[in-house]
Amino acid sequence: MSDFITRFAPSPSGLLHKGHAYSALCAFAAAQNAGGRFLLRIEDIDTTRCRAEFEHTIMEDLRWLGLSWEAPVRRQSDHFDDYANALKKLEKRGVLYRCFLTRREVLSEIARAPHGVGEVYQGPAAPMSPDEEAERLARGEAYAWRLSLRAARDVLGPRWADLRFIEEGLGANGEQGEIRAQPERLGDVVLARKDIGTSYHLAVTHDDALQGITHIIRGQDLFESTHIHVLIQALLDLPTPIYRHHRLLLDETGKRLAKRDFAATLQDIRASGQSALALQESLRPF
Numbered sequence: 001m002s003d004f005i006t007r008f009a010p011s012p013s014g015l016l017h018k019g020h021a022y023s024a025l026c027a028f029a030a031a032q033n034a035g036g037r038f039l040l041r042i043e044d045i046d047t048t049r050c051r052a053e054f055e056h057t058i059m060e061d062l063r064w065l066g067l068s069w070e071a072p073v074r075r076q077s078d079h080f081d082d083y084a085n086a087l088k089k090l091e092k093r094g095v096l097y098r099c100f101l102t103r104r105e106v107l108s109e110i111a112r113a114p115h116g117v118g119e120v121y122q123g124p125a126a127p128m129s130p131d132e133e134a135e136r137l138a139r140g141e142a143y144a145w146r147l148s149l150r151a152a153r154d155v156l157g158p159r160w161a162d163l164r165f166i167e168e169g170l171g172a173n174g175e176q177g178e179i180r181a182q183p184e185r186l187g188d189v190v191l192a193r194k195d196i197g198t199s200y201h202l203a204v205t206h207d208d209a210l211q212g213i214t215h216i217i218r219g220q221d222l223f224e225s226t227h228i229h230v231l232i233q234a235l236l237d238l239p240t241p242i243y244r245h246h247r248l249l250l251d252e253t254g255k256r257l258a259k260r261d262f263a264a265t266l267q268d269i270r271a272s273g274q275s276a277l278a279l280q281e282s283l284r285p286f
Contacts, residue, residue, distance in 0.1 A: 003036070003214060004030075004031060004034035004035070004036025004037070004214055004215060005031075005036055005037045005039065005211070005212050005213050005214045005215070006027045006030055006031050006036065006037075006038060006039070006213060006214070006215045006216065006217050007027065007038070007039040007040065007041050007208075007211065007213055007216075008023065008024040008027045008028070008038070008039075008040055008041070008062075008067075008069075009040075009041040009042075009043050009204070009207075010024075010042065010043065010058050011042075011043045011044060011046070011050060012042060012044050012050045012051060012052075012054035012055040012058055013044075013046060013049040013050050013051070013054065014054060015054060015057055015058075015061075015265040015266065015267055016057075016058055016061045016062075016265060016266045017264060017265050017266065018249055018264065018266070018269070018279070018283065019219070019248065019249040020266075021061075021065060021266060021279065021283065022246070022249055022283045022286060023217070023218060023219055023246065024062060024065065024067060025065065025067075025280065025283060025286045026217050026244075026246050026286045027217040027218075028067050029286055030215065030217055030244070034215075036214075036215075037070060038067070038068075038069050038070070039069055039070055039073075039074075039211060039213070040059075040062070040069040040070075040073050041073065041074045041075075041076070041207060041211070042055055042058075042073060042074070042075045042076065042077075043076050043200070043203065043204070044075060044076055044077045045076050045077060045080075045083075045196060045198055045199075045200070045203055046196070047077055047196075050077070055075075057267065059073075061266040061267065061270075064266070064270060064276050065266075065276050065279070065280070066276055066280075074207060074211065076198075076203050076207065079207075080197045080198065082206060082210070083192070083197055083198035083202055083203055083206060084197050084198075086198075086202060086206045086236060087145060087191060087192050087197070087198070087202065089236060090147070090191070090232075090235060090236070091145075093155055093235060094151055094155065095147060095148050095151045095152045095155055095235060096145050096146065096147060096148065096151075096191065097123075097124075097127065097128070097145070097146055097148050097151075098128070098133060098137075098143040098144070098145060098146075099124075099143060099144045099145075099146045099188075099190075100128075100136050100141050100142070100143045106121050109121060120184075120185070120186055120187030120188075121146075121187045121188050122149075122187050122188060123146065123148055123149065123150060123187070123188040142193070142194050142195070143193070143194050144190045144192070144193045144194070145190065145191050145192040145193070146188040146189065146190055146191065147188055147189055147191050147201075147228070147231075147232070148188055149183055149184055149187065149188055149231075152183070152231060152235060155235065156234060156235070159234060161180075162180075163180065163181035163183070163230050163231060163234055164178055164179060164180050164181060164230070164240075165178075165179055165181060165226060165230050165240050165242075165243055166178055166179075166242045166243065167179050167223075167226075167243050167244070167245065168215075168242055168243065168244040169217070169220075169243065169244035169245040169246050170220065170245060170246070170247070171220065171223045171245055172220045172221070172223040172224065172245070175223070181226070181227045181230035181231060182227050183227050183228050183230075183231040185224060185227050186224060186225070186227060186228045189201055189228055191232075200225075201225065201228055201229065201232065202232065204229070205229045205232045205233060205236070205238065206236075206238075208241060209233070209236075209238040209239060213241050214241055214242060215241055215242045215243075215244060216241050216242070216243050216244065217244045217245075217246065218244075218245060218246070219245065219246060219247075219248050220245045220246065220247060220248055221248060222245065223243075223245045226243055226245075246286075249283075266279075
């Protein structure tokens with residue numbers, strides 16, 4: 001068996017649609033072709049939106065598609081302590097800060113930023129004083145832990161300019177091959193909140209390393225996240241997998257399929273009488 005390990009990592013905040021099926025089939029087929037391993041991971045850190053019944057149906061739909069995976073399945077909501085430890089490591093490296101801004105205030109800060117950097121939050125002009133931070137914490141104000149790109153650049157030194165990853169698929173703008181990571185494209189991202197101890201960026205990076213994932217196969221909509229994931233990997237001394245981003249399935253208007261737009265689910269497709277084989281054929285190549 002080759003050293004090829006990939007995964008499909010859905011969030012049980014709704015039912016799977018054809019876009020999810022395509023992504024799962026891409027990863028599963030790649031693992032089979034390489035004689036490697038295929039893992040299923042349940043990314044349910046958003047405990048307010050994720051539900052056990054969705055998780056059950058996701059597994060049912062994947063089995064209907066003909067997929068199988070190794071046991072046990074890692075469920076992120078069972079491992080918040082792991083993410084807290086990773087967050088603590090980043091805090092000790094001095095690359096985190098508490099941000100007390102509301103979403104509206106963050107958007108206002110972005111709008112006031114100089115032209116050319118006004119699409120993402122670049123962080124405060126100066127750090128908050130320890131006294132002010134202590135006062136706001138004493139008042140119980142909500143906050144987010146953000147990754148400071150300025151501090152990360154200082155910590156990594158010359159390594160910052162050498163952050164790279166391999167793209168075997170196709171990035172959102174046609175990127176391929178060896179790519180220099182540009183974390184500044186995402187700004188000072190949130191890695192945890194006061195009420196939720198981790199974020200997608202931190203949890204997925206941690207788990208991919210923990211599970212020995214060698215190839216990350218996912219949709220082009222997540223290509224930009226790779227730039228920040230490579231930085232987190234460097235800060236936590238984790239390996240960088242090979243990335244393979246695939247095309248997104250679009251609806252008749254040219255818009256990508258999404259849960260929030262009530263795209264036809266695999267449950268709907270199954271109820272219509274369409275077979276798993278027919279669905280697979282309609283989605284090829286994968």
